[in-house]
Amino acid sequence: METKIAVIGAGAWGSTLAFLAKANGHQVHLWSRQSSSTLADVLADVDIVVSAVSMKGVRPVVEQLRGLSLGKVIFVTATKGLDPSTTCTPSQIWQAAFPANSVVVLAGPNLSKEIQAGLPAATVVGSNDMAAAKLVQTLFNSSRFRVYTNDDPLGVELGGTLKNVMAIAAGACDGLQLGTNAKAALVTRGLAEIIRIGNHWGAKTDTFYGLSGLGDLLATCNSPLSRNYQVGYGLAKGKKLTEILANLEGTAEGVNTSQVLVHLANQQGIYIPISAQVDRLLKEEVTPQAAVDSLMLRDVKPETHLP
Ligand SMILES: NC(=O)C1=CN([C@@H]2O[C@H](COP(=O)(O)OP(=O)(O)OC[C@H]3O[C@@H](n4cnc5c(N)ncnc54)[C@H](OP(=O)(O)O)[C@@H]3O)[C@@H](O)[C@H]2O)C=CC1
Numbered sequence: 273m274e275t276k277i278a279v280i281g282a283g284a285w286g287s288t289l290a291f292l293a294k295a296n297g298h299q300v301h302l303w304s305r306q307s308s309s310t311l312a313d314v315l316a317d318v319d320i321v322v323s324a325v326s327m328k329g330v331r332p333v334v335e336q337l338r339g340l341s342l343g344k345v346i347f348v349t350a351t352k353g354l355d356p357s358t359t360c361t362p363s364q365i366w367q368a369a370f371p372a373n374s375v376v377v378l379a380g381p382n383l384s385k386e387i388q389a390g391l392p393a394a395t396v397v398g399s400n401d402m403a404a405a406k407l408v409q410t411l412f413n414s415s416r417f418r419v420y421t422n423d424d425p426l427g428v429e430l431g432g433t434l435k436n437v438m439a440i441a442a443g444a445c446d447g448l449q450l451g452t453n454a455k456a457a458l459v460t461r462g463l464a465e466i467i468r469i470g471n472h473w474g475a476k477t478d479t480f481y482g483l484s485g486l487g488d489l490l491a492t493c494n495s496p497l498s499r500n501y502q503v504g505y506g507l508a509k510g511k512k513l514t515e516i517l518a519n520l521e522g523t524a525e526g527v528n529t530s531q532v533l534v535h536l537a538n539q540q541g542i543y544i545p546i547s548a549q550v551d552r553l554l555k556e557e558v559t560p561q562a563a564v565d566s567l568m569l570r571d572v573k574p575e576t577h578l579p
């Protein structure tokens with residue numbers, strides 16, 4: 273059955289999601305700020321609203337939609353970030369603005385260029401409303417894009433968001449040519465750090481071992497296609513952050529996420545040694561090699577995701 277879908281944000285990810293839904297036979301309208309039609313016109317008659325704007329676009333878009341009567345529309349959020357002013361996740365912002373509507377989080381190891389090239393990928397749709405998650409699963413699932421459901425939307429969203437910080441660290445690790453052992457240690461302890469944060473904020477451990485956690489961590493920590501990885505790599509090669517961002521194709525959400533995360537973790541007493549070094553590196557408070565030394569020279573401890 274054809275479903276009417278609006279995709280907000282015609283960047284790399286919004287365009288890819290629109291392409292996948294269209295290929296499944298749905299009626300898709302892709303909207304961006306450059307579109308000639310208004311957001312109100314585009315959303316007049318749709319069943320599903322997919323938001324694929326970068327974090328800085330979420331609040332402005334939500335504000336534009338707030339006054340509209342959208343009926344029983346399901347919101348799907350694909351943004352991976354944390355709001356600097358409120359520290360909320362994108363789905364929390366959508367749910368607070370539209371408390372009567374279902375919100376579904378979509379996240380996974382989904383480098384858009386690979387998907388656009390027709391390579392197979394898998395993702396997760398997480399929601400407190402399993403019927404909504406199952407519907408969204410059918411809209412996007414295909415022979416090239418396998419979609420799983422999950423009942424822990426916060427865990428799905430935090431996996432995709434927090435791995436961006438680790439991808440910056442991984443890019444720096446490769447830029448410094450620290451080798452495969454170091455990268456494996458970084459990714460493994462990075463996952464422990466993500467689980468520690470996620471558990472503190474109410475997400476399930478299991479979710480982080482899935483596609484939106486470990487899966488996306490592996491993809492972005494190992495691929496030069498990841499913009500976050502490119503940021504870390506460039507810093508390790510001695511480039512300035514401003515120069516890297518000016519030449520970057522699209523958004524590296526980990527830059528903003530690490531700031532919000534460090535602020536929250538300091539307030540709440542969450543131990544985040546890797547993210548803290550990434551944040552210091554981004555602020556040019558530490559060199560890449562000094563960040564590695566700080567991590568290696570910490571007090572020894574048992575292997576657990578607990579502090
Ligand atoms: N690319 C990828 O492989 C994947 C990306 N993601 C996530 O999806 C999100 C978008 O990423 P991506 O598409 O790559 O980023 P891009 O930089 O390619 O696109 C960003 C999009 O956000 C929109 N936007 C930014 N600010 C505003 C605003 N104030 N109002 C309205 N729209 C705004 C831009 O609109 P405009 O064009 O008008 O500037 C553009 O459509 C990020 O959170 C990213 O982490 C998730 C999975 C995969």
Ligand SMILES: O=C(CO)COP(=O)(O)O
Pocket residue numbers: 352380381382383384436439488491492497498499500501523524525
């Ligand atoms: O989230 C992504 C893949 O799942 C895209 O990663 P980057 O934003 O680092 O390019």
